[in-house]
Amino acid sequence: MRTVVDDVAELGQARNYAPMNQSGTEGESWMLTDFFDVVVHVFNQESRMFYDLDGLWGDAKKVEWADGAEAATSARAV
Numbered sequence: 001m002r003t004v005v006d007d008v009a010e011l012g013q014a015r016n017y018a019p020m021n022q023s024g025t026e027g028e029s030w031m032l033t034d035f036f037d038v039v040v041h042v043f044n045q046e047s048r049m050f051y052d053l054d055g056l057w058g059d060a061k062k063v064e065w066a067d068g069a070e071a072a073t074s075a076r077a078v
Contacts, residue, residue, distance in 0.1 A: 004042050005031045 002025060009019045017035050024031040029047040033040045041053060 001028065001031055001042050001044065005033055005040075008033050008040050008042075 005022065005025060009022070012019060012033075012035050017038075019033045020036050021034040022032065023034075029044050030051070031042045033042075043051070
């Protein structure tokens with residue numbers, strides 16, 4: 001899990017979004033990276049089922065994700 005959290009932080013930094021804070025990186029069940037506008041949660045399977053954030057936020061508006069390069073290509077194609 002730590003590798004995923006580190007990769008997410010590097011991905012953000014490469015796009016000029018440095019993590020403001022990270023939490024839980026010393027543990028093995030739930031790690032969090034806060035980019036201010038976006039918060040990334042990384043869970044092990046047991047913690048994901050216990051906290052059920054998908055169920056908690058299940059009625060939230062879904063937002064389609066597109067990488068910046070993909071979004072620019074899609075916008076030109078329209």
